[in-house]
Amino acid sequence: MSRDRSRTPARRANARDVPLRTHWLVLCTLVVTLAVALVLQGYSRHMFNDAADGTAAPPGPSASVPATVAHGGPVVAAAGDRPHTARPKARTIALTFDDGPDPKWTPQVLDVLRRNHVHATFFVVGTLAAQHPELLRRIVAEGHQVGIHTFTHAELATLPPWYQSLELRQAQLAVAGAAGVTTSLLRPPYSSGNDAVDDAAWRSMQRAGQQGYLTVLTTQDSEDWQRPGVTRIIANATPHGTAGQILLMHDAGGDRSQTIAALRILLPELKARGYHFATVSAAVGMADPVKPAATGDHWQGLGLIWVLRSGDLVLTVLDWLMLAAGALSVLRAVAVLVAARRHSRARRSPWGPPVTAPASVIVPAYNESAGIEAAVRSLVASDHPVEVIVVDDGSTDSTADLVESLGLPGVRVIRQRNAGKPAALNTGIAAASHDLLVMVDGDTVFEPDAVRMLLQPFADARVGAVSGNAKVVNRGGLLGRWQHIEYVVGFNLDRRLFDLGQCMPTVPGAVGGFRRKAVLRIGGVSDDTLAEDTDLTMALCRAGWRVVYEERAKAWTEAPASLGALWKQRYRWCYGTLQAMWKHRGALLQRGPAGRLGRRGLGYLLLFQALLPLLGPVVDVFTVYGLIFLDPVRIIGLWLAFVLVQVVMGLYAFRLDHERPGPLWSLPLQQFVYRQLMYLVVVQSVFTALAGTRLRWQRMERYGSLQVPTGPTPPPAVPVPAVPTALADTRLHEAHTAPQASE
Amino acid sequence: MSDDTISILPPADSTDSTLVFPVPTTGPGSEETGSAPTATGSAPTAGPVFVDATGRRRRRVRRVGLTLLVLAAGYLTLVVSTALGGPTVDAPFLPLPAPPDGTERHASGHAPSVKHRTAPRSGGKAGSGSRLPDSAVNATQSGSAASSASSVSASPSSVSSASTSASPTGSASAGPSASPSPGQTTAAPTANGKSHASTAPGASHRPVKS
Structure with missing residues (x-):
C-alpha cells in the first residue's frame, strides 16, 4: 500500500546512509601535514640570517671562561672538566670558509683552491648543504675538510639547550645525507677569536663538546663579508709573524667576488713567503675529524634533504595558488562592480509595455504552518492580479488546513502525498490557469508590488524567467547580519553580472517568475538535484530563454539563525549546485545561449563557488605561517586590503539596493567564522559528490530551504500539536483523490 | 493550450521519454528529465546526480x-x-700541548676510531701507525724546509713526543701542509716512520700515499 511504500525507502536508506567521516580525518591530517611542512620551511628559511657575522649580540660577561680557553688556541676541545685547546703549527694557515655552500661562489672558490693546490676547511650551513648536496660532495671529493656551521646559521649561545642540540644534529644529518660523511668540527656562527668567547658562548661550546664536537674559532679575520675591497681583504688576511693562523673567509652570504679575487692573489703570495695552507685538523696536527657516515645516518640525512626539498616545492605551489586566488578575487570584484554599474544603468529603461496579465503563484509547502499565513496574506495583498496555489506536500502539521481556514479569496489548496518540492511545484504548475508563474517558498513574504515588478520583464518575449530580490528579514545578531550582507553583496551583485552576461545560473526558489510554457517545454521541475531552482534555471538558459534579474521585486525570507541550520542550508545549496553544474556540463561546449551559460555561468560558479573556496583552508594555514615566519605586518596588510575590497563592494551593493550600510561593520569579522563555514561546506559537498553517497534530503520525503527536517518536527516558533496517525492516514488518503478534484 | 495540459498523477512506472513531470513515487526521481527540443538533450539520469547507489x-x-x-x-x-635523530659524532683526540719530557699523554677522553696505538716516539719521528689518514702523511710540499724544525717545537700539536697513539703527528718532521683527502684511509703510510724520515724538511712535495 502507499503507506508501506513510503516507509520502505526510509528503512533501506538508513542502512546505507552511514555518513562518511573519512574525509574530515583526511582533511585534518593533510592540514596538519601542510602545517608541519610550512613550519619546517619557516624554520629552515626564515631563520637564516645572511647579514651574519658582524651583527652578533654584544658579548656578555666572560667570567666563567677558563683561562686555557680564553688565552688558548682556536681549536677547543670543551668536553669534560679539563678543556684544552690547540693551535695551528707555525707558518701554517688553515683557510676556513663559512656560510656555504653557495651555488655561485663556492665553485669559484674551489677552483681557485685547486689551482693553487690548497686544501681548506668549509664550515657549511645545514640548510644550504641540503639544498646543494652536489656542492658538498665536490668539496669532499677535492680533498677539503668539512665542518658544520649549525643548521640555520643560528647564534647558538642565545638558544635553549634543546634548540642548540637540534641545530647541531640537523646540520650533521644534512651533511651526512648530502655527502655521506660526518664531521666533528664546529664553528659557531658569530664567533671570532678566543678572547671574544663569553659565558653563554662558552656554555654552548661545552655542550657541543659533550656531543662530540671540537669548536674551531678564528685567529685572523679577513672581514671579507663586509666587502671592504680586495686590497683590504688581502691585508687583513696576511699574517704577521710566524704563528699559525686560522683564517676566516666566506664563500656565501652575499657578493663574494672580492673574496675570490683576493684569494687568487693571496694564495700564491703567502706560499711564496713560506706559509703552508692546510685543513684545520692538519694544521693542528690531529686525526681527521671527517669520517664516512653510517648507512643509516646517510639515509636519514637523505630523508631530511628530501623533506626540505618537498617543503620547498609545497611552498612554491602555495605561493602560486595564493597569487592566483588573490588575482581572481580582485578580478571578480572589478568585474562585478563594472557589471553592476552597467546593469543599474540599463534597468532604468522599461522592459516594454506594462504586463497586466494575471499570474499564478505557486507555494509549495511542507510543514510551514509557522510562516504560511504571512506568506499567503502578503501574496493576496499584491497589487497585481494573482491566483495563489498552495501545494501541501504531505505536511504533518496541518499546513493545508491552516491555509484553508484563512478563507482568502483566490487561494487554492492542493494536497498531495509527500513527494518532494519538485513534485509539489510540478503539481502547482499543472494546476495553474495562467501563463505567468511565480514560484515562492512557503515562508517568503512578498512586498505588495513584488509580483508586479517580477512580471514586468515578461513584456520581452525572449524572457523565460525572472529572478527577484530575496532579502533577509532577521538581520539581528552576527549571523543574521552576515547573511544579510551575503544576500545583498554576494547573491544580488552576482546576479547583476549574470544578467548582463546572459548566463544566470539560479533564479531563487523564494522569489522567481517563470513563463509557464517555457517550464513545460523543458519538462517541469526535476528532482535530479537538491537545488531544483538552479537546475530549472540552467535548463531554461540552455533552452534559449533569457533569464533576467529584477531587483525591485523584493521578497523577505527568514535566514537560518543557528550555525547548524545554516550549515545544513548551505550544504544543500552547494551540493545541489554542484549537481546542477555537473548535470548541465554539456553546456560548456554548446553554442549560443547554452554556451553562454556553460562557459560564463558555469565557469564563474566553478571558479568562485567551488575551486576558490577549496583553497580556503590553505589560505588560512598560509596566513598563520606568514604571521609566524614572515613579516606579520605585510600579512595583516594584505588581509586588510582584501577586506577593504570587500567593503567597497559591499558599500556599492548596499547603495544599489538602497540598503543602509550599517551592517557592513561586521564584514571584517566575517573572515573568521563565516568564511570557514562556507569553505568547509564546499569541501563536504565536493567530497559527497565524489563519494556518491545519498543524502537524507534526496529521499522524497524532505525538502525545505529553511527548516531542517529531522523527522516530522513542528517548526520551532509555533508549537503545533502532534497530528494523530489516524488523521494523517486520512490526509494521505485524501492526497490520492484531492488533486483530481482540484483540477 | 491542449499541449500544455498534463495529468497530475501519471502512471507510477511510466518510462515514457516524453513524460514531463517526475513521478511522486518512492524511488529516486524520475527516469527522464526531459529535454527541450532546442537544447541538446541531457542524458537520461537514473537518479539524483552524483549518487552512486552501488x-x-x-x-x-x-x-x-x-x-x-x-x-x-x-x-x-x-x-x-x-628532528629527533642525528648521527653521533666523536671528535678525535686533540693533541695536548707538548710537555717538556715528551711522555705520552692522552687528550681529553674521546674515543677515536684509532685502530692501534704505537709507542711514543721521540721528537721528530712521530707518526703512529694509525690508519687514520692525515697530515701525518705530511709528506708534502713543505715549501720552506727550514721552518719545520723550529715550527715543530713551537706548535704543541706537532710535538712528536706527544705522539699519542691517536694522533699521528708526523708533522714533526716536516712542515705541515695540505693533507690528502680526508676520505682516504691510507693505510699506515707512517707505519714505520720511514716516510717521515723521508719527508724531512723540504724533501718531498708529493703526499705519500700507499
Whole structure:
C-alpha cells in the first residue's frame, strides 16, 4: 500500500546512509601535514640570517671562561672538566670558509683552491648543504675538510639547550645525507677569536663538546663579508709573524667576488713567503675529524634533504595558488562592480509595455504552518492580479488546513502525498490557469508590488524567467547580519553580472517568475538535484530563454539563525549546485545561449563557488605561517586590503539596493567564522559528490530551504500539536483523490 | 493550450521519454528529465546526480583517502625522526700541548676510531701507525724546509713526543701542509716512520700515499 511504500525507502536508506567521516580525518591530517611542512620551511628559511657575522649580540660577561680557553688556541676541545685547546703549527694557515655552500661562489672558490693546490676547511650551513648536496660532495671529493656551521646559521649561545642540540644534529644529518660523511668540527656562527668567547658562548661550546664536537674559532679575520675591497681583504688576511693562523673567509652570504679575487692573489703570495695552507685538523696536527657516515645516518640525512626539498616545492605551489586566488578575487570584484554599474544603468529603461496579465503563484509547502499565513496574506495583498496555489506536500502539521481556514479569496489548496518540492511545484504548475508563474517558498513574504515588478520583464518575449530580490528579514545578531550582507553583496551583485552576461545560473526558489510554457517545454521541475531552482534555471538558459534579474521585486525570507541550520542550508545549496553544474556540463561546449551559460555561468560558479573556496583552508594555514615566519605586518596588510575590497563592494551593493550600510561593520569579522563555514561546506559537498553517497534530503520525503527536517518536527516558533496517525492516514488518503478534484 | 495540459498523477512506472513531470513515487526521481527540443538533450539520469547507489565510488574514494592518510603519516614520521635523530659524532683526540719530557699523554677522553696505538716516539719521528689518514702523511710540499724544525717545537700539536697513539703527528718532521683527502684511509703510510724520515724538511712535495 502507499503507506508501506513510503516507509520502505526510509528503512533501506538508513542502512546505507552511514555518513562518511573519512574525509574530515583526511582533511585534518593533510592540514596538519601542510602545517608541519610550512613550519619546517619557516624554520629552515626564515631563520637564516645572511647579514651574519658582524651583527652578533654584544658579548656578555666572560667570567666563567677558563683561562686555557680564553688565552688558548682556536681549536677547543670543551668536553669534560679539563678543556684544552690547540693551535695551528707555525707558518701554517688553515683557510676556513663559512656560510656555504653557495651555488655561485663556492665553485669559484674551489677552483681557485685547486689551482693553487690548497686544501681548506668549509664550515657549511645545514640548510644550504641540503639544498646543494652536489656542492658538498665536490668539496669532499677535492680533498677539503668539512665542518658544520649549525643548521640555520643560528647564534647558538642565545638558544635553549634543546634548540642548540637540534641545530647541531640537523646540520650533521644534512651533511651526512648530502655527502655521506660526518664531521666533528664546529664553528659557531658569530664567533671570532678566543678572547671574544663569553659565558653563554662558552656554555654552548661545552655542550657541543659533550656531543662530540671540537669548536674551531678564528685567529685572523679577513672581514671579507663586509666587502671592504680586495686590497683590504688581502691585508687583513696576511699574517704577521710566524704563528699559525686560522683564517676566516666566506664563500656565501652575499657578493663574494672580492673574496675570490683576493684569494687568487693571496694564495700564491703567502706560499711564496713560506706559509703552508692546510685543513684545520692538519694544521693542528690531529686525526681527521671527517669520517664516512653510517648507512643509516646517510639515509636519514637523505630523508631530511628530501623533506626540505618537498617543503620547498609545497611552498612554491602555495605561493602560486595564493597569487592566483588573490588575482581572481580582485578580478571578480572589478568585474562585478563594472557589471553592476552597467546593469543599474540599463534597468532604468522599461522592459516594454506594462504586463497586466494575471499570474499564478505557486507555494509549495511542507510543514510551514509557522510562516504560511504571512506568506499567503502578503501574496493576496499584491497589487497585481494573482491566483495563489498552495501545494501541501504531505505536511504533518496541518499546513493545508491552516491555509484553508484563512478563507482568502483566490487561494487554492492542493494536497498531495509527500513527494518532494519538485513534485509539489510540478503539481502547482499543472494546476495553474495562467501563463505567468511565480514560484515562492512557503515562508517568503512578498512586498505588495513584488509580483508586479517580477512580471514586468515578461513584456520581452525572449524572457523565460525572472529572478527577484530575496532579502533577509532577521538581520539581528552576527549571523543574521552576515547573511544579510551575503544576500545583498554576494547573491544580488552576482546576479547583476549574470544578467548582463546572459548566463544566470539560479533564479531563487523564494522569489522567481517563470513563463509557464517555457517550464513545460523543458519538462517541469526535476528532482535530479537538491537545488531544483538552479537546475530549472540552467535548463531554461540552455533552452534559449533569457533569464533576467529584477531587483525591485523584493521578497523577505527568514535566514537560518543557528550555525547548524545554516550549515545544513548551505550544504544543500552547494551540493545541489554542484549537481546542477555537473548535470548541465554539456553546456560548456554548446553554442549560443547554452554556451553562454556553460562557459560564463558555469565557469564563474566553478571558479568562485567551488575551486576558490577549496583553497580556503590553505589560505588560512598560509596566513598563520606568514604571521609566524614572515613579516606579520605585510600579512595583516594584505588581509586588510582584501577586506577593504570587500567593503567597497559591499558599500556599492548596499547603495544599489538602497540598503543602509550599517551592517557592513561586521564584514571584517566575517573572515573568521563565516568564511570557514562556507569553505568547509564546499569541501563536504565536493567530497559527497565524489563519494556518491545519498543524502537524507534526496529521499522524497524532505525538502525545505529553511527548516531542517529531522523527522516530522513542528517548526520551532509555533508549537503545533502532534497530528494523530489516524488523521494523517486520512490526509494521505485524501492526497490520492484531492488533486483530481482540484483540477 | 491542449499541449500544455498534463495529468497530475501519471502512471507510477511510466518510462515514457516524453513524460514531463517526475513521478511522486518512492524511488529516486524520475527516469527522464526531459529535454527541450532546442537544447541538446541531457542524458537520461537514473537518479539524483552524483549518487552512486552501488557504493563503489564511495569505496574507491575511501581507499584514496586512506592512502593519502598513510602518506601523510609517513611524511610526519619522517619529519619527527629527523628532528629527533642525528648521527653521533666523536671528535678525535686533540693533541695536548707538548710537555717538556715528551711522555705520552692522552687528550681529553674521546674515543677515536684509532685502530692501534704505537709507542711514543721521540721528537721528530712521530707518526703512529694509525690508519687514520692525515697530515701525518705530511709528506708534502713543505715549501720552506727550514721552518719545520723550529715550527715543530713551537706548535704543541706537532710535538712528536706527544705522539699519542691517536694522533699521528708526523708533522714533526716536516712542515705541515695540505693533507690528502680526508676520505682516504691510507693505510699506515707512517707505519714505520720511514716516510717521515723521508719527508724531512723540504724533501718531498708529493703526499705519500700507499
